[in-house]
Structure formats: structure tokens, C-alpha cells
Amino acid sequence: MEVIGLNENNAKIVVVPGEVVTEERKKLGQHVYLHQGRIYSDCLGMARIDGDSASVVPLEGKYVAQAGDLVVGVLISEKFAGYTTDVNHFYPAFVSKKELPENLKPGTIVSAKVAHVNEMNELELEQSRVFYGGDLISVSPVKIPRVIGRNGSMLEVLKRGTGCSMLVGRNGRIWLKGSNVGLAIKAVEIIEREAHLDNLTDRVTSFLREEGRKAEAAKYA
The missing domain is CATH 3.30.1370.10 (K Homology domain, type 1)
Structure with a gap:
């Protein structure tokens, strides 16, 4: 049985956008799409066949936020109700002062969970934690x-x-x-x-x- 996307030693290989990952019926994982019975890659990455699923692990790209992600950020500025936070995303995220009640300075490192991503790709964070030093x-x-x-x-x-x-x-x-x-x-x-x-x-x-x-x-x- 031939599995496209793997070499003869069953090792992962690099695929480019539009390249076939597999011709077999598989569940669609991340960064793949189905066309005329074949599964293709939508990015530059490593083809991965894992049991009954096919996916591609990107080799390059920006952070695309999803609700539930744990992120590490840096406070940029203080607002009336919270802090603007750089989380390496398209737009700064917002942390409510209810999450971080102490008086914090710009440059403070925090971790948080992405609570919500709106239609403008803006993030709201929750379950925040402050890190000192490091x-x-x-x-x-x-x-x-x-x-x-x-x-x-x-x-x-x-x-x-x-x-x-x-x-x-x-x-x-x-x-x-x-x-x-x-x-x-x-x-x-x-x-x-x-x-x-x-x-x-x-x-x-x-x-x-x-x-x-x-x-x-x-x-x-």
C-alpha cells in the first residue's frame, strides 16, 4: 500500500501548497483539503499520516489564535479597564484589570488563555498570570x-x-x-x-x- 507524503522508509517529507498528501480516504487534519478524492496540502510543511488522519505541519507562518490557546505576552500600556498586551498576533490583545488587579508596568510578562477571538481577529484573554524575572x-x-x-x-x-x-x-x-x-x-x-x-x-x-x-x-x- 503506497502512502503519498511519506518516503520509502515511512518518514515524513516536505510538501508544498497544492501537492498531494495522500490518495487514500483519511480524516482531514490541519492544513489539508480534499479535491476529487485526493488530499492536498495548503501550505509548505511536513506531510503527516497518522492512522486514519492526514495533516501537514507548517514550516513557517504567523500565530493564528484559537480560543483556548495558552499565550505568553508583554503588557504594552494601561487602559482604564485593563491592559493592552502584545501576544505576537495581528492585533494587541486585551486583559481586564479583573484578571490582573495589581498596578503593573509596561514590559511585564504575563501568560493567559485566549477566551475569545472576534470577527476582527481581536483577542480577549482570561486566566492571566504575572511572571517576575526570567x-x-x-x-x-x-x-x-x-x-x-x-x-x-x-x-x-x-x-x-x-x-x-x-x-x-x-x-x-x-x-x-x-x-x-x-x-x-x-x-x-x-x-x-x-x-x-x-x-x-x-x-x-x-x-x-x-x-x-x-x-x-x-x-x-
């Missing part, structure tokens, strides 16, 4: 699923291998805090650069172990 980095939003990993596996590797606290937003923002933030950033850069490759978790795990050995050896040098 660092904020940005990656392509379409690479975030790889940073998190299946069932949080990659994120667990990053936390365990660096000892850092991390919060990953679906909008491409990542908050980090700890004594080894530099190593965490290097690992995230590997994930972003190699997101289209297989066995990524194993490579990141090996990288962090090797860096850990180097750091341990340096103590006794």
Missing part, C-alpha cells in the same frame, strides 16, 4: 508543537536537562527562568532549526547530556 524568547509559532513535543515529552526533556522553569505559549513566546537559561535557549534553537527532522527528541536529549558532561568536567579542570 527571560522571554520568541520562536516561529508553527514550531511550538515541536518545542512541546507529544504529550509534553520535549518540554520535559528541556526542563530536566537544563533545570529551568519554562512556560511555552502557542503564540511563539517562551518564558524561561533558572541558572542555565543559556543552555535552554541553545536547545530551543536546535528544535527550531531542525523541526522538520525525525528523532528530534533523541538529538536534543543527547545534546543536553553532552553539555552536562562538559559542565561537570569543567568543575574539576
